[in-house]
Amino acid sequence: MYTFEELSKLFIEKFEVDHFPASPKTLYDPNRYFLQLGGKRIRPVLCVMGNDLFDVINPDTWPVAKAIELFHNFTLIHDDIMDNAPLRRGMQTVHEKYGQSTALLAGDVMLVKAYDYLNAISRDYSKNIIALFNKTARQVCEGQQLDMDFEKKQEVGFEEYLNMINLKTSVLLAASLQLGAILGGAxxxxxxxxxxxxxxxxxxxxxxxxxxxxxxxxxxxxxxxxxxxxxxxxxxxxxxxxxxxxxxxxxxxxxxxxxxxxxxxxxxxxxxxxxxxxxxxxxxxxxxxxxxxxxxxxxxxxxxxxxxxxxxxxxxxxxxx
Amino acid sequence: MYTFEELSKLFIEKFEVDHFPASPKTLYDPNRYFLQLGGKRIRPVLCVMGNDLFDVINPDTWPVAKAIELFHNFTLIHDDIMDNAPLRRGMQTVHEKYGQSTALLAGDVMLVKAYDYLNAISRDYSKNIIALFNKTARQVCEGQQLDMDFEKKQEVGFEEYLNMINLKTSVLLAASLQLGAILGGAxxxxxxxxxxxxxxxxxxxxxxxxxxxxxxxxxxxxxxxxxxxxxxxxxxxxxxxxxxxxxxxxxxxxxxxxxxxxxxxxxxxxxxxxxxxxxxxxxxxxxxxxxxxxxxxxxxxxxxxxxxxxxxxxxxxxxxx
CATH class of the missing domain: 1.10.600.10 (Farnesyl Diphosphate Synthase)
Incomplete structure (x- = not known):
C-alpha cells in the first residue's frame, strides 16, 4: 500500500520515457514539449491507487495509467486550440508555439498512442478497460462541446451546468479509479x-x-x-x-x-x-x-x-x- | 466470393446505422452530416475483400471495416480544418458549417467510435488488429504533417515525396486489405x-x-x-x-x-x-x-x-x- 506521493513518484519515473518515434520531429517534438511541461499527474496516479485499494499493483496498471495521462494531455492540447489559449502551465501552448494544424495533428497522434498502451495489456480484461476508456473519452468530448454551447447561451440552469461539469471533469477522475479497480480485481x-x-x-x-x-x-x-x-x-x-x-x-x-x-x-x-x-x-x-x-x-x-x-x-x- | 460492387452494397447497408448517441446534437449532428455526404467507401470494402480473398467473411470483418471508414472520415474532417477547405464532395465541410472547434471535437469523437468497433471483435486477433490499426493511424498523421512541411519547403526530392504519399495515402489502403486478411486467417x-x-x-x-x-x-x-x-x-x-x-x-x-x-x-x-x-x-x-x-x-x-x-x-x- 502506497501514499499518493509515493505512487506519484513511481508513475512519473515510468512516464519519463519517449512515447513517440524519432521522426518526423515536426510532428512529435510538439508532443514531447507539451508532456515535459509537467502537471500533477493526478489521473494516472488515481488509476494506480484504484488498483492499490484492492490488491498489489498489477503490472498492466502502468500502461493503463500512461494511456490515461496521454488522453488527458490530448484533451488539453485540443482544448487549448478551441479556447485560443496562449499559455498552459505558464508556457506557450502547442498551437501557439508550433501552429494550429500541427497542434491538431499532434493531439490526434497522442490519442492514438494512448490506445497503443491499452493494447499492451492482458486480454483477460482489455475489453472492459477499453470499453470504459472509450465511454469516458466520448463523455469528456461531450462535456467540452456543452461547455462551448453554454458560452453562447444566455441562461444555463444548475442541473445542466452540473451535467456539463460531470462530463468535462468528473468522469475522467471516476474512470481512472475504476480502471485501476478493474486491474485490482474489484x-x-x-x-x-x-x-x-x-x-x-x-x-x-x-x-x-x-x-x-x-x-x-x-x-x-x-x-x-x-x-x-x-x-x-x-x-x-x-x-x-x-x-x-x-x-x-x-x-x-x-x-x-x-x-x-x-x-x-x-x-x-x-x-x-x-x-x-x-x-x-x-x-x-x-x-x-x-x-x-x-x-x-x-x-x-x-x-x-x-x-x-x-x-x-x-x-x-x-x-x- | 464477391465483386467490389457486391461488397460495397453490403457494406453501405451495414454502415447506414446511427453510430452516435442522440445527444448532445451539437456534437454528433456534425458527424452524421459528414457521413451522409457519402464517398466510395473504398477502404472498408478493401478490408472485406482482404478477408474474402482467403476465406468466407468473418462476422468481425464488418466492425473492423466500419472502424476503418470512421477513421478515414475523422482524418478528412481534421484535414479539412488544416487545409481551410470550404467544400468536401461539393458540400460544406464540417468546420465551415458548424465552426472549427466543433469540427475538431467531432473528429476526435469519431476516432473514439472507431475504437469502439475495434473493441467489439474477438480477443483471438484483436491485439494484432489494433496494433496494425494504430501503426497505420500514426503513419497517416505523419504523412499529413510531412505534406504540410513540404508546403513550406522550396525543394522536395522524389524519394521524400514518395515517402509522404506512401504514409498519407497508401498505408491505409494497404492496412485495410491486411486487416481483412488477418480476419480471413491469412x-x-x-x-x-x-x-x-x-x-x-x-x-x-x-x-x-x-x-x-x-x-x-x-x-x-x-x-x-x-x-x-x-x-x-x-x-x-x-x-x-x-x-x-x-x-x-x-x-x-x-x-x-x-x-x-x-x-x-x-x-x-x-x-x-x-x-x-x-x-x-x-x-x-x-x-x-x-x-x-x-x-x-x-x-x-x-x-x-x-x-x-x-x-x-x-x-x-x-x-x-
Missing part, C-alpha cells in the same frame, strides 16, 4: 462505488475551484482572484447567483456581465455575498464530499487501505491554492 | 503480400490522380484540369519536372510557380511535356501496378479468388475521372 459493486467516489470528488473539486477563483485568499491562491468573473465564465457561483437573486439583483448582475468596468469584480462579489453564494458553495462542496466519502466507506475493503484515498481527497478539496 | 507471408499489393496500388493511384489533374480529358475528368498547377501543389509531376528540367526550364518553372498569370497552366504543361513528364508518369504508374500485381500473384490462393481485386485495381487506376 467486484462490479466495488467498481461502481469507487467510480462514484471519484465522480463526487470531481464535483467537489470543481466547486472548490470556482469558489477559490472568487473568494480565495490572493496570497495563497497564487493567481489573480476574480478571473472567472472578468471573463464572464459560467461557474457554479454565477449560475446559483442568477437563480437565487432577487429581480433587482438579477438585473444588476446581468448588466455587470455585459460591462467591463474597473470594479466589476467587486460589484459581482458583493451580489454573490448578498445572495449568500459563498455559504451555498461551501455547503454544496461539503455535500459532494460527504457523498464521496459514503461511497468510499461502502467499499468492501478494510479501512486502512482507504487511508491514502481519503488523505488525497481531503488535500485536493481543502487546498487554498 | 498467413504472415500472405498478409505481407496483400499489404504490399495495396501499398503499390495506392502509389499508382496517386500518380494517376496527379496525371489526370494535369493531362486529363476535361470532358471526362469532371473537374477543371490544372487545379494542382494553379495551387502550386507539389505533385509527382512537378517534383519530377524540377529534377528532369534543364537549367533554363527549371528557372522558367520556378518563375511560373511564383506567378499567377492567365496562361500559367498552359505554360507549365508545355514544360512538363518538354521534359516528358507525361511519359515518365505513365511508366511510373505502370511500374507500381506491375509491382502490385506481382505481389497479388505471389499470394498462395487460387487465381480465381484474386479476380475481384484485379478488376478493382484496374478500374481504380485506369479510370479517366
Amino acid at each position: 467486484s462490479e459493486r466495488n467498481q461502481q462505488l469507487i467510480y462514484e467516489f471519484g465522480r463526487k470528488l470531481g464535483l467537489a473539486f470543481q466547486v472548490q475551484d470556482d469558489y477559490l477563483d472568487a473568494f480565495g485568499d490572493p496570497d495563497k491562491f497564487g493567481k489573480q482572484v476574480g478571473g472567472d468573473i472578468k471573463a464572464n465564465k459560467k461557474t457554479f457561483l454565477l449560475i446559483h447567483a442568477l437563480e437565487a437573486a432577487s429581480a433587482d439583483q438579477k438585473t444588476a448582475l446581468n448588466e455587470l456581465l455585459h460591462s467591463d468596468g474597473d470594479n466589476k469584480v467587486e460589484q459581482v462579489l458583493a451580489i454573490f455575498k448578498a445572495c449568500k453564494v459563498d455559504q451555498w458553495a461551501a455547503s454544496l462542496k461539503e455535500q459532494f464530499m460527504n457523498e464521496a466519502f459514503t461511497h468510499l466507506e461502502d467499499i468492501a475493503v478494510v479501512a486502512k487501505r482507504k487511508e491514502p484515498l481519503k488523505q488525497l481527497a481531503n488535500y485536493l478539496v481543502e487546498r487554498e491554492h | 498467413s504472415e507471408r500472405n498478409q505481407q503480400l496483400i499489404y504490399e499489393f495495396g501499398r503499390k496500388l495506392g502509389l499508382a493511384f496517386q500518380v494517376q490522380d496527379d496525371y489526370l489533374d494535369a493531362f486529363g480529358d476535361p470532358d471526362k475528368f469532371g473537374k477543371q484540369v490544372g487545379g494542382d498547377i494553379k495551387a502550386n501543389k507539389k505533385t509527382f509531376l512537378l517534383i519530377h519536372a524540377l529534377e528532369a528540367a534543364s537549367a533554363d526550364q527549371k528557372t522558367a518553372l520556378n518563375e511560373l510557380l511564383h506567378s499567377d498569370g492567365d496562361n500559367k497552366v498552359e505554360q507549365v504543361l508545355a514544360i512538363f511535356k518538354a521534359c516528358k513528364v507525361d511519359q515518365w508518369a505513365a511508366s511510373l504508374k505502370e511500374q507500381f501496378m506491375n509491382e502490385a500485381f506481382t505481389h497479388l500473384e505471389d499470394i498462395a490462393v487460387v487465381a480465381k479468388r484474386k479476380e475481384p481485386l484485379k478488376q478493382l485495381a484496374n478500374y481504380l487506376v485506369e479510370r479517366e475521372h
